[in-house]
Amino acid sequence: MEKQTEQWSTKLGFILSSAGAAVGLGAIWKFPYMTGMNGGGAFFFIFIFFTVLIGLPLLIAEFVVGRGAQKEAVSAFQKLAPKSIFSFIGKWGVVGAFILMSFYSVVGGWVLIYSLLSIPGMVIKDGADYTGLFGMITENPLITVAALAVFVFINSFVISNGIKNGIEKYSKILMPLLFIFFIIIVIRALTFEGAMEGVRFFLQPDFSQLNGENILYALGQAFFSLAVGISVMVTYSSYLSKDVSLTKSAASVSIMNIMVSLLAGLAVFPIVFSFGLEPTEGPKLLFIVLPEAFSQMPFGEVFLCLFLLLFLFAILTSSFSMLEIITSAVHEKTKANRKTIAWIAGLIVFIAGIPAALSSNLLADFHIFGKTVFDASDFLVSNIMLPGGCLLIALFVGFKMDRKLVEQEFHAGSHWRNGMFQTWYQLLRWLAPITIVVVFLYSLGVI
Template sequence: MDNKKDQWSTKLGFILSSAGAAIGLGAIWKFPYMTGTNGGGAFFLLFIAFTVLIGLPLLIAEFIIGRGAQKEAVSAYQKLAPRAPWSLIGHWGVAGAFILMSFYSVVGGWVLIYSLLSIPGKIIQENADYPELFAAITGSPLLTIAGLALFVLLNIIVVSFGIKDGIEKASKLLMPLLFVFFIVIVIRSVTFDGAMEGIRFFLQPDFSELNAENVLYALGQAFFSLAVGISVMVTYSSYLKKDVSIPASAGSVAVMNIFVSLLAGLAIFPVVFAFGLEPAEGPGLLFIVLPEAFAQMPFGELFLCLFLLLFLFAVMTSSFSMLEIITSAFTEKKERSRKKVSFLAGILVIIAGIPAALSSNLLAEFKIFGKTVFDASDFLVSNIMLPAGCLFIALFIGFIMDRTLIKQEFSNGNKLQGGTYLIWFQLMRWIVPITILIVFLSTLGVI
């Protein structure tokens, strides 16, 4: 199958699918606990600043590279800059997406298990011990691997149908449901007694506790939540029609991502503070703290079920993009079947994800630089591969890619965007790479 014959059927489908790629674990799972452990409102403000000033320009850049080349990630860089090292950016992205999906799918498996348990009301029980439940699920090698495999299988099914009939149709259904469920949860969350303290923690910045590491995490969170740096959006935009405005589409994705992050904070922190729980719980925040909080409210099981289904929808739409970049890299030639390649890629993801799935049980004592396989994979992708990939892309756009093609794809024939183009291009050429380098060097203690 020639996957280049496949295109997004509508602009809305592209935006929802791209937003779905960005809105997932980054916005709903990782953002709340990163905010809770890195300064609350100050972290959120930094995250917004990095998203607008660094993430959005990079998102536009990936859209331009993908549609300009009309190729998936690997082939796009090979076409636009055949000589190494620039043509290796696509390979870097595929490798990053593969590693990311291997541990991402572990959490996806947890969400899937929790969602299945919540439907018949098996989570919130009288005298339930939620830390023990989380430990029992993550501590079971069989359950974690089964959850991982089932989650990846669902991705294989959707991605095997292609862009228009698979990813776009799923995103058009799941993304609106995600927003409806989220708004219901937020309305309930902010009406608790004591919720205002959680809102202040989340929205009122206090920069006294910030350090270089917090800043790096905020930058990494902006990259992670927008899915930039591993060329996922290069692949998605390669299916984009020429009459769609790239800056407007990228802006819509960024705004939706910030809005969902805001909703995530408003859904979680008011509940956490209203019930006297700990906002710095870490990765277990959604699986331990929230069930405990929902257990104390009327219709708590219903709201928990809605939240977990919402969470599952977001995780799925995000993981589609990771499997898509891996699959599309190997389906450029007609003789390669998308269904077979997506199946084989999914099987490899499951195999690669097993060590991360076992990090909370059989391999809990196995450390890489003091981190479990899961945590080491997360750190490698979020704090090294994503920022490095973003740096490579910024340099590629600023100094390597053909300027005429860049301007053509950015402006799309609209002369009014000329001034905006100049601002964006200078950001990409100087501000974005310099900011990434400064944050890196500061974290390493060099400056």
Template sequence: MNQKKEQWSSKIGFILSSAGAAIGLGAIWKFPYVTGMSGGGAFFLIFVIFTLLIGLPLLISEFIIGRGSGKEAISAYKTLAPNSLWKWVGRLGVLGCFLLLSFYSVVGGWIIIYSGLSIPGKIIGEGINYPDLFNSITSNPFITIGGLALFILINIIVLSFGIQNGIEKANKYMMPILFIFFIVLVIRSITLDGALEGIRFFLYPDFSKITGEAILYALGQSFFSLAVGFSCMVTYSSYLKKDVSLPSSANSVVWMNIFVSLLAGLAIFPVVFAFGLKPTAGPGLLFVVLPTVFSQMPFGHLFLCLFLILFLFATLTSSFSLLEIIVAAFSSNGKHSRRKISWISGFIVFIAGIPSALSFGALKNFHLFSKTVFDAIDYLVSNIMLPIGSFLIALFISYRMEQSIVKQEFFLSNSLSLTWFSIWRVLMKWIIPIIIILVFLNMIGVF
């Protein structure tokens, strides 16, 4: 049987949910500070090129594997390549999503608590020391674990309602609000005195500031930012009807992700330059620098509220996909209900996330390979497991999956020419595996 219990109700629901999976901390938190530290406009241009040449083909590949099998991540590879070791690609994806969600939820909890403590204070006009506030949140074990629990609880509730009534419905509301809030912030940002210098920094490509390391970092960011590599999109596309074009859907998701990256840069860098700050502030840019700046602006409390809600929504829409791949894998046999598996999976992720939540407080002096638990898991997932997963997916769709199925899924419900298919095949078969190897070697410090 190749029948799914649930499907996306519409193409737009699938695209918004897939875009929500891709648009998360990577696009709104990590991308701006990495761009700031890597030269600005030139880095952004290289990132866009690599996203189209690497991220888009990989995303199409995961879509093809998912809908071509009609199964979630683990079963997809077992169905398309029976009696083989390829099923471990799906298992790697589930494990990777589990580990990623365990520390991703810690950051999600920070955002909830940070918003809950700072928004009311701004509304009633209290002065807030944002560096102290952020440090007090991340170092307090009760606050961080409480935030972790609350963030995971929201995910469990949404996923318990299923694909259409849970994930799809949440994304249909949250993603448009995210875009609207972003546009409002961008308008305010670019109308500040001195904003032009920030716009120029972000959009004018000065290649003299680009290093080999920055180019390789843009390579990594290009496929990390699209939620490819852990088969999340395999699971999402397995719920997709046959009357939807996979290349067209992937193209929409990619351009939405690029658009959000553009909005993030336009919302942040004009503000940074208008207030005479440095764009190289690093990871604290969104939690410390920008809230401090907002507090100095007219109606700053309003824009801070919009920003924090936007930040929370982006984090949640990504976490839905991470938990879904786990829930789908363990509920596919039909022995247990989605609701039960959602609660059990969420509880296990919560327990696994506690060491990461304590990494900035009670366990700050405990290290694995000279890293805190939080940083060690982040490094394992982002620098090792994700490139390996992407590499194996490229090999699977190029050399193991039945090519008649690949071709059929690629051309379903579209009128693309054979040339586009040939270009995609060359990229997946030769170019992308080589590039991923280079990124992987750079990430682990070989060069």
């Protein structure tokens, strides 16, 4: 089997990088506001259910495809399923990653600005208007586009340095810092009077709050937060040696993702409820509600700075994976210089992201199916491309990919009994695709 020229230097580097790909906007920005808007604890419970029984099997499936083919996403499916309908799955993933990063980088730019302002204490000030501050940043086209450019520049710089000296090197630094900062903030959040009300909202499920739309969002959130469905993990696992257990690595990534989501909820909701704020603020929750809450606590400037920095770390490690799948696909196809491809890909992503950056200002009145460019891109990726990609990958690995190769990759580097393989294989073949189809049709009102 032909090997990738680049490899992860350590198993830990691969796990941290993969976890970094998963832990980002999905866990820290999107998860708290989606939970707040969709029933609190019930949404969290369904999210865990989907993550364990559907997301984890799909994550293992992407790992199996990537290391089994020893190719990046596009070439992997073309190699394993030549002249088949499944051969385009990798291209589906690259397009999804491209669209995702185009609007993802806009939020990355917002966080970058907030992080820079928080270091000298310019976010929290006496009499500050946090809604006005958010509006000043997002409604100014020059600021939003410039922040987008800087965020994409950072990504291009890291990706241009390759796997060991780029993604792995920075993930080993940023991911541990993320957990340290998170634990500090959670401890502080839980000390506030009234914090337990927020904990109950987050951890005590009320299933009467759920409907088909909530369940679809929970499914999409599980896929979004694990970075499955757009073949990012196919590309990452293609750089992995054969002596590493894919199942243990996937379990580690999934556990870290659930832990970060748990920490995000325990950091956000106790603060929100302690200060009498609303958890249903939506996407603005972390940019308006939390700064207002931090402003009311001792050393609020310090804690807000820590929170924004960990948010920035998470977004960067996740966005690295999106630009990597694009860069690696073009590099495999053209054999051109990787550094050049990374910078050109970054430039194209920047240009494509400009309409999303302008969605809150110059293009605020331009709508696609009733949504701004930013919201339409988010909906397309989160609720169509990710579930659609997951469905295709489940069907491919479950029914089309050579079973001997699947078993070989599943068992390599571990000592799982065959019963474990059978359980995973049946979950992938039947539960994952059926659930995806049923939830999607239910959300559309078809069933």
